[in-house]
Every structure is written in C-alpha cells, then in structure tokens.
Amino acid sequence: MDFGFHEFKTVRDMIYAKTGIFVSDQKVYLLKKRIQDRINALRFSSASEYIRFLKFSDHGGKEFNNLVIATTVNETYFFREFPQLQIFAEYCLPEVVERAKKSSVRILSAGCSTGEEPYTLSIICQEMLTPQCNFFVEAIDIDDRALSTALRGIYDERSVRDVPHTYLEKYFEATPEGYAVKDFVRRYVNFSKVNLFDQTQLTSLGHDFDFVFCRNVLIYFSDDSRRKVIEGFYTMMKPGGYIFLGHSESLSRITTAFKLKRMGGGLVYQKPLTEEG
Amino acid sequence: MQHSGSLRQMNTKQLLKELNQISAVNDTTKIEELIALLVEDRREIVREMVVGVLKRLKDPDLPEKIAALLHAQDAFVRNSAASILARQWDWSKEALVESLKDKDKNVRKLAIDALYEVGDPSTVDFISIALDDEDVNNVIAAVEYIGDLGGHGYAEKILQILSHAEDQFLICSCLEALAKIGDPQCLHEVEKRFSSPLSMEDFMLMPYLRLLAKFSQPQHLGVLLEIAEAKLNIAYKEIIDSMALFINRNKSSLKEHEKKQIHTFLTQAISKNIPSANKYEIVSLIGRLGVENLSDEVKTYLQSDDPMIRLGAIEVIGTLKMTDFEADLQALLEKEKDEDLRLAAIFTLEQLKGE
Amino acid sequence: MAKILIVDDSQMTRNFHAYILRAANFQVIDAIDGADALEKIYRENDIDCVITDVNMPNMDGFTMIRKIRSEQTFSTLPIIIATTLDAANDKKEGFKAGANFYLVKPVKPSVLIESVRMAIGREC
Numbered sequence: 001m002d003f004g005f006h007e008f009k010t011v012r013d014m015i016y017a018k019t020g021i022f023v024s025d026q027k028v029y030l031l032k033k034r035i036q037d038r039i040n041a042l043r044f045s046s047a048s049e050y051i052r053f054l055k056f057s058d059h060g061g062k063e064f065n066n067l068v069i070a071t072t073v074n075e076t077y078f079f080r081e082f083p084q085l086q087i088f089a090e091y092c093l094p095e096v097v098e099r100a101k102k103s104s105v106r107i108l109s110a111g112c113s114t115g116e117e118p119y120t121l122s123i124i125c126q127e128m129l130t131p132q133c134n135f136f137v138e139a140i141d142i143d144d145r146a147l148s149t150a151l152r153g154i155y156d157e158r159s160v161r162d163v164p165h166t167y168l169e170k171y172f173e174a175t176p177e178g179y180a181v182k183d184f185v186r187r188y189v190n191f192s193k194v195n196l197f198d199q200t201q202l203t204s205l206g207h208d209f210d211f212v213f214c215r216n217v218l219i220y221f222s223d224d225s226r227r228k229v230i231e232g233f234y235t236m237m238k239p240g241g242y243i244f245l246g247h248s249e250s251l252s253r254i255t256t257a258f259k260l261k262r263m264g265g266g267l268v269y270q271k272p273l274t275e276e277g
Numbered sequence: 278m279q280h281s282g283s284l285r286q287m288n289t290k291q292l293l294k295e296l297n298q299i300s301a302v303n304d305t306t307k308i309e310e311l312i313a314l315l316v317e318d319r320r321e322i323v324r325e326m327v328v329g330v331l332k333r334l335k336d337p338d339l340p341e342k343i344a345a346l347l348h349a350q351d352a353f354v355r356n357s358a359a360s361i362l363a364r365q366w367d368w369s370k371e372a373l374v375e376s377l378k379d380k381d382k383n384v385r386k387l388a389i390d391a392l393y394e395v396g397d398p399s400t401v402d403f404i405s406i407a408l409d410d411e412d413v414n415n416v417i418a419a420v421e422y423i424g425d426l427g428g429h430g431y432a433e434k435i436l437q438i439l440s441h442a443e444d445q446f447l448i449c450s451c452l453e454a455l456a457k458i459g460d461p462q463c464l465h466e467v468e469k470r471f472s473s474p475l476s477m478e479d480f481m482l483m484p485y486l487r488l489l490a491k492f493s494q495p496q497h498l499g500v501l502l503e504i505a506e507a508k509l510n511i512a513y514k515e516i517i518d519s520m521a522l523f524i525n526r527n528k529s530s531l532k533e534h535e536k537k538q539i540h541t542f543l544t545q546a547i548s549k550n551i552p553s554a555n556k557y558e559i560v561s562l563i564g565r566l567g568v569e570n571l572s573d574e575v576k577t578y579l580q581s582d583d584p585m586i587r588l589g590a591i592e593v594i595g596t597l598k599m600t601d602f603e604a605d606l607q608a609l610l611e612k613e614k615d616e617d618l619r620l621a622a623i624f625t626l627e628q629l630k631g632e
Numbered sequence: 633m634a635k636i637l638i639v640d641d642s643q644m645t646r647n648f649h650a651y652i653l654r655a656a657n658f659q660v661i662d663a664i665d666g667a668d669a670l671e672k673i674y675r676e677n678d679i680d681c682v683i684t685d686v687n688m689p690n691m692d693g694f695t696m697i698r699k700i701r702s703e704q705t706f707s708t709l710p711i712i713i714a715t716t717l718d719a720a721n722d723k724k725e726g727f728k729a730g731a732n733f734y735l736v737k738p739v740k741p742s743v744l745i746e747s748v749r750m751a752i753g754r755e756c
Contacts, residue, residue: 002525004515004518004521004558004561005518005521005554005555005557005558005561006518006521006524009467013664017664024617025553025554025557025585026584026615026617026618027617028302028557028588029588029591029592029617029620029624030617030620030621032592033624035450052427055396056396056397056427057428076285085571100624134457148323172562199293199294199297203290203293203294207290213290221648223635224329227325227329228297230331231293231322231325231326231329233553234289234292234293234322235289235293247728250668250671252667252668252671252690252691253667253668253690255322256321256325256666256667256670256690256695257320257321257322257325260670260671260674260699261674262674262675262677262705267671267675275289275320307673350721352686352687352692352693352694352695352725353691353692353695355687356687356688356689356692359689360685360689381718383716383719386687386716387687390641390687390689392690411739412716414716414737414738417644417738418642421642421643421644425643445738445740445741446645446648446738447738448737449644449647449648449651450644450647453644454680478654478655478741479651479652479654479662480648480651480652480655480741483647483651484647490734511654512651512654513654620717
C-alpha cells in the first residue's frame with residue numbers, strides 16, 4: 001500500500017486541524033492498519049485515493065469521525081492523565097481559591113462515564129483543600145448504564161491501577177466485589193443524566209463552575225456540536241475558571257476565547273477574568 | 278416568537294440563548310444586528326458565537342452582505358467573512374466569484390482563500406480565474422490550491438506559468454502543484470528547464486525532488502541518490518519521502534543491483550542523526566523494497582532502543598510474512614511497555630498465525 | 633541552533649519558508665494559524681523567533697501578536713510579519729500590535745534569512 005509516513009502526516013494534520021487531536025508518531029501502525037481495512041471495505045485503489053475521499057468527498061464527515069475514534073483508545077480509570085491532574089491540583093485549584101478567597105469550589109465533570117473521573121476529582125479536593133473550603137462535583141453523562149456503574153462505585157484492579165497506594169487505603173474499601181469508593185468521597189459527587197447537546201439542560205446546572213473537565217469526550221462530536229458545547233461551558237464558568245480537555249485534545253481548534261496559561265510545565269485554558277480578555 | 282431586546286445589550290449568558298434561538302428558527306431578520314455585533318463587539322466568545330450563527334443561517338441575501346466584510350480593516354472580521362462565505366457555498370458562489378474581480382488584490386486573495394476553504398474540487402474552475410491575476414501572490418495561492426484540490430486539467434497552464442516564472446516562490450509553488458496534478462510528460466518538460474538539479478538552490482530543490490520522485494522511472498535512480506546523499510542532513514524528510522515515492526512507483530521494474538544501491542543508502546541513513554519517525558519510515562521502506570535475506574537486519578531493528586525502529590521492524594515482519602519471527606514477537610510482548618507497539622505486535626502475530 | 637516558528641495557513645508557504653531557513657541552519661517548526669501558534673509558543677517555551685502571516689482563519693496574525701505581547705514572558709520574543717498586505721495602515725497596525733519586522737510576500741529568501749538573523753541578533 002502507498003501509505004508511508006508522508007501519508008500518515010497528511011491524515012494526522014487533517015485530524016489535528018479539524019478536531020484538535022494530536023495523533024502521536026507511534027500511532028502510525030494503527031492508523032495504517034485501519035486505513036488499509038477501510039480501503040479494502042470501500043474498494044479504493046490506493047491510500048492517496050482514500051485520503052482524497054476523506055478530504056473532499058466525505059460529506060458529513062462520518063468516515064473521518066470513525067477514523068479518529070479508531071485511533072483513540074478510550075479507556076477510563078482513576079487518575080487518568082496524571083500530569084494534567086497534578087497541574088489542576090497543585091496550581092489551578094490553589095490559584096482559584098486564593099484569588100477569589102473562596103469558601104467553596106464547584107467542578108463539572110462532563111462525560112463522566114463510569115465515574116472514575118469525578119471520584120478522582122473528589123479525592124484530589126479532599127487532599128488539597130482546607131476543611132474550611134467546601135467543594136462539589138457535578139458529574140454528567142448521557143449513558144444510563146455508565147451512570148449506574150458510577151453510582152455503584154465499585155471498581156476492579158485495572159481501574160485503580162494508577163491510584164497512589166496511600167490513597168487506595170484512605171479512599172477505597174477492598175470488598176469481595178472490588179474496590180468500593182468510600183462514602184466521604186461519594187458525598188461530594190452528584191451524578192445526573194444530561195445530554196451535552198441540550199443547551200437548556202446543560203446550562204441549567206448553573207453558571208458558577210470554577211472548573212470544567214471534559215476529557216476525551218468531544219472527539220465523538222461534529223465541528224459544530226463541539227463548538228456549541230464549549231460555548232455552553234463558557235457561559236457556565238466563572239471568570240478565571242479553568243477548563244480541561246484530554247491531553248491530546250487542543251481547545252484552540254474549537255475556540256480562542258479562553259486564555260492560555262503555562263502552569264507547572266503544562267498548558268491550561270482559563271476563562272478570561274474580564275470578558276474582553 | 279417572543280420579541281427580545283437588542284442583542285448588543287445582552288450579557289454572554291443571554292446572548293448564547295438568543296443566538297441559539299436565532300439559529301434554530303433561522304431568524305434572518307436579525308442578520309443586520311448580527312453583523313453589527315460581529316463588527317463592534319469586543320468579546321471574543323461573542324464574536325465567535327456570531328460567526329457560528331452566520332455560518333448556519335440560510336438566506337440568499339446573506340452572502341452579499343458578508344462579502345462586503347472582506348473589505349473590513351479588522352483582520353478578524355474579514356477572515357471570518359471568508360470562512361462564512363466558504364461555509365455558505367450553496368448561496369455564496371456568485372458573491373465569491375464577484376469578489377475575485379474586486380479591484381483590491383487583498384479582497385481577491387480572501388476570495389481565493391474562501392473558495393479553497395470550501396473544500397470541494399468543484400471550486401477549482403473558479404480558483405483558476407486567479408491564475409491570470411496581476412498580483413503574483415494571488416497566482417501563487419491559486420497554483421497551490423489547484424494542486425491541492427487535484428485540478429489535473431490545469432497542469433498544462435501551470436507548466437506554462439512555470440516557464441515564464443521569475444519569482445522563486447512562484448517556481449516552487451508550480452513544482453509542488455505539478456507533483457500533485459502533473460504527469461511524466463510534465464516532469465520531462467521541467468527536467469529540460471532544470472538540467473542540473475544539484476546546482477539549484479536548496480529550497481527549490483525540495484519541490485523539484487518531489488516532482489521527480491512522483492513521476493520517476495528507474496533511470497532516475499542515479500540523480501535521486503546523488504541528491505539524497507548530498508542533502509540528507511538538511512532535508513531528511515523530503516528525501517525519505519522521495520525514496521518512498523520512487524520505490525512505490527518503480528518497485529516491480531528495479532533490478533537487483535539497483536535495489537541493493539537503495540538498500541545501502543537506506544541503511545546508512547538510519548545511522549544518521551535524524552528523527553525517530555524518519556527511521557521508522559526507513560525500516561518500513563527496506564521491507565517494501567523487496568531485497569532478500571533481511572532476517573538478521575530485522576532482528577537488529579527489533580532490538581533497537583528506539584521504539585519507532587522497533588515499530589518499523591514489527592511492520593516489516595508483517596509485510597513480508599516472516600513467520601520465523603513469531604517467537605521474537607512473543608519475546609518482545611513480554612517486555613514491551615509502549616501500548617501502540619504492543620498492539621502492532623499482537624496484530625502482526627495474528628496475521629502470521631493466519632498464514 | 634535557533635528555533636523558528638513559521639505561522640501560515642498555506643502549506644506551500646510553510647514549506648517554502650522552512651526549506652529556506654533549514655538550509656540556513658535554523659531549526660523550524662510550524663503552525664497553521666494564530667491559535668495553533670499560540671499553543672506551540674506556550675508549550676515549547678523555547679522559541680527564538682516567530683514569522684507570521686496576517687490573514688488566516690481561526691485566529692489572524694495581528695490578534696495573535698497582541699496576545700503574545702500581553703504576556704510578560706513573551707514581551708521580547710522577536711516577531712516578523714510576512715504577509716501579502718502591503719498598505720501603510722496594515723504595516724502600522726502590525727507594528728502597533730507588537731511586530732519587530734514587516735515583510736511583504738513573496739519574501740526573497742535572502743531577506744527572510746537576514747531578517748531572522750537581525751531579529752534574534754545572531755547568525756543561526
């Protein structure tokens with residue numbers, strides 16, 4: 001097949017320009033294999049012909065979206081993308097509390113799936129905030145089954161593999177069914193079924209969020225819906241609040257209204273303190 | 278519909294709601310107000326939201342009003358106007374073609390950009406109008422876009438432009454475009470103009486090399502290797518890409534000694550200080566080249582410290598169906614930490630077992 | 633080796649400028665528009681010079697320069713505009729935004745190299 005690194009880069013650039021997702025070099029094999037399968041299925045004669053189809057004839061972007069999904073492994077577990085959480089915990093959280101002299105912090109976990117992310121955030125807040133500062137995590141997803149797993153709050157070995165040992169003892173209880181999240185972690189998390197596309201439903205959660213986490217969720221959406229969801233988040237956030245996408249997702253391909261900041265060696269996006277930025 | 282206040286007086290929360298509503302019911306009576314907001318409001322999020330709505334509204338009179346914004350002094354406004362027109366292609370054809378004739382060359386350039394942004398090869402015939410633009414930058418843009426959109430019908434015209442071109446950037450653009458939409462005859466014409474490629478400036482040599490490789494025949498191997506050896510340090514990406522193009526095109530007609538020559542060059546290149554991704558490509562190319570007795574070499578690559586070289590080796594094992602490597606792949610899986618490499622090894626093992 | 637960021641929505645321009653600068657011993661990375669460039673400037677944190685177009689979708693060059701200059705860390709980062717816009721008021725706006733040099737396309741290779749050298753104050 002005429003799919004070399006040049007072709008890989010062409011497809012990678014397309015994915016980045018359209019979705020803001022950066023596909024790393026190591027994914028070349030996976031992408032090549034996927035494209036080979038699609039070329040066979042759609043009976044194209046070459047990779048360049050397929051790429052041309054993606055570029056110019058894939059109206060509605062369905063083929064393109066499926067390709068993007070195929071290159072992203074979406075597994076959820078506690079403390080996933082640790083460096084990003086570290087920046088949140090050690091830089092953003094203290095910055096928000098200090099700047100606004102806050103006595104409570106509100107966090108949105110959008111697309112929370114089976115609950116690992118919101119519980120992780122609850123654990124981080126317990127660790128980082130003083131008892132005088134309250135916090136609350138609104139966790140939303142559209143999938144009923146994922147939400148019921150989240151509510152149950154019991155996880156297998158694989159899900160907790162990245163939980164630091166001391167946290168595992170402190171915040172989880174080993175039961176015959178698996179690791180159960182303790183009550184004082186659950187208490188600060190509220191799960192509800194919300195469709196991100198339904199702006200009325202989404203924004204009814206409030207307009208006072210200090211943090212929004214929406215990691216590895218937007219990859220499943222079209223350009224327009226992605227933008228709309230982010231616009232919704234923007235109005236739901238307090239000035240100076242932070243938004244986190246997955247570590248290979250780039251917000252600047254969706255909107256430029258958030259302010260970029262370099263914190264703890266990483267990039268974060270902050271809603272401007274004043275609306276004119 | 279309930280009558281709401283002026284958009285200009287709303288906060289972002291109210292605006293988001295109102296703009297969604299305008300979009301949902303296609304309220305075209307708000308177009309003037311939206312345009313005013315786009316031009317005057319200083320809030321970035323608001324301007325972006327307005328652009329989003331203007332892209333979605335359906336109204337045959339909209340494109341003309343938006344086309345007027347291509348003249349805006351504010352760079353954000355004029356670039357947004359181009360994007361809106363691109364998105365409104367079903368309605369904006371006339372306005373864009375009209376803008377291609379504007380007396381302001383910058384407006385013509387924005388119109389060319391917008392036509393390209395439509396992302397549809399059918400715009401090529403409109404973009405081609407700019408091949409005759411009096412401004413060289415507009416010709417350059419048109420050449421690039423026609424190449425990218427696959428406008429094969431314009432190869433001849435671009436070849437003509439190349440033959441008169443003096444500006445170096447225009448020459449490069451023509452060469453790059455011809456590499457995409459030309460044919461071996463084009464290469465033949467270009468070769469006549471650039472008879473000693475190694476004396477070309479480096480920045481011009483790169484697009485030339487691409488064109489050469491794309492339509493090459495086995496007899497081009499000599500010049501290709503000569504350029505490759507001389508310029509590997511500054512242009513490893515382009516050179517490896519060219520090798521890939523050459524091999525794809527000529528693989529079946531290459532003689533053993535020619536394959537050997539390429540193989541020697543590639544194995545030397547892999548030891549140079551070039552990025553890992555390019556080394557992966559080299560290993561993968563060695564696999565595709567079809568030389569014999571690769572086992573020992575592949576074994577070395579499979580044990581490399583560089584994950585991209587290991588990935589290349591895994592791929593070669595699959596491509597060449599090297600069934601005697603099953604145990605090596607199993608051994609690799611025992612200790613490999615990189616998830617993507619593990620996946621590649623697992624797929625390849627399945628593939629070998631199927632043989 | 634100085635690291636140069638080329639910002640342009642045209643792939644051909646990015647390639648052309650990159651060939652020229654790489655041949656003159658610069659390390660080159662690129663970005664497809666102002667927003668992409670900003671991310672790269674913040675992420676890489678060791679860019680020595682930015683060469684940017686003005687008219688680009690998503691985020692134009694002037695807006696990008698204003699954003700770069702609003703950040704203390706990047707207040708002295710050398711910025712060269714390379715654009716097709718040649719009117720006096722465009723140049724004025726470019727310098728007002730915070731650019732150090734203003735070049736009109738098509739830029740001659742020697743001029744591009746010389747401008748970068750002047751901007752960073754060394755050969756390569």
